Amino acid sequence: MSRRSLFTQLAALLIVAAPTWADAPKAMEVVTKALQAQSGVQDYIATVTVAVDAPNVQIPPRKMTVYFKRPDKIHVESEGLAIIPRDALLMGNLSKHVQEDTNATLVGSGKLEGHRVYCVKLTPKEESGGQERVLCWIDAERYLLMKSEIWHGATKALTITLTHTQQKGKYWMPSRIFCEVPAWVLGDSPDPASITVSFSDYQVNTGLKDSIFQEDD
Numbered sequence: 001m002s003r004r005s006l007f008t009q010l011a012a013l014l015i016v017a018a019p020t021w022a023d024a025p026k027a028m029e030v031v032t033k034a035l036q037a038q039s040g041v042q043d044y045i046a047t048v049t050v051a052v053d054a055p056n057v058q059i060p061p062r063k064m065t066v067y068f069k070r071p072d073k074i075h076v077e078s079e080g081l082a083i084i085p086r087d088a089l090l091m092g093n094l095s096k097h098v099q100e101d102t103n104a105t106l107v108g109s110g111k112l113e114g115h116r117v118y119c120v121k122l123t124p125k126e127e128s129g130g131q132e133r134v135l136c137w138i139d140a141e142r143y144l145l146m147k148s149e150i151w152h153g154a155t156k157a158l159t160i161t162l163t164h165t166q167q168k169g170k171y172w173m174p175s176r177i178f179c180e181v182p183a184w185v186l187g188d189s190p191d192p193a194s195i196t197v198s199f200s201d202y203q204v205n206t207g208l209k210d211s212i213f214q215e216d217d
Helices: 027-038 094-100 210-216
Strands: 043-053 062-069 073-078 103-112 115-123 132-139 145-152 155-167 171-181 193-204
Touching: 027 103, 027 115, 027 132, 062 210, 073 210, 115 145, 155 193
Parallel strands: none
Antiparallel strands: 043 062, 043 193, 062 073, 103 115, 115 132, 132 145, 145 155, 155 171, 171 193
């Protein structure tokens, strides 16, 4: 993935310090429920529109058709160049962060987009020199991943913020994902870059064949 495909957003969020509330679940319980909230989606087809705002890059909004099949198969049909974070097409890709960062800590709660959320910190099992960690804001009622941040030491490298829509009356799918990358990730750029990924025309659990993805393996 190119450096221009990493993005971060600063969002207003009230965080309560270390959790002391009696009814708060354990951190890994929150993460497990978030994974279960997505488990019913085996595949999807969607129309995706990508808008990029990056320094010295002029790319008009691009519309494409995206095919997804568990666990991580992606096929994109687009005319011309399409810059899009892979995690955006994997519904936030929470499972990847859990596999790589399996120590989970509940660090706070608050509200995001009007929803009460838990903030969970995921860190590597073994101490790494980069001290990379992932912060996840998970809806306390629907257990949807609403926001995630990747940090390297004291520096934030990436944030993905998700808005959801319900399909077939039971599947919560991303309707919009906003990402932004700070200037330091872009090298000598004085300004950050951003990308907005919008989803529409969902078809969920149609039984996609593996042959659709063979050319992308």
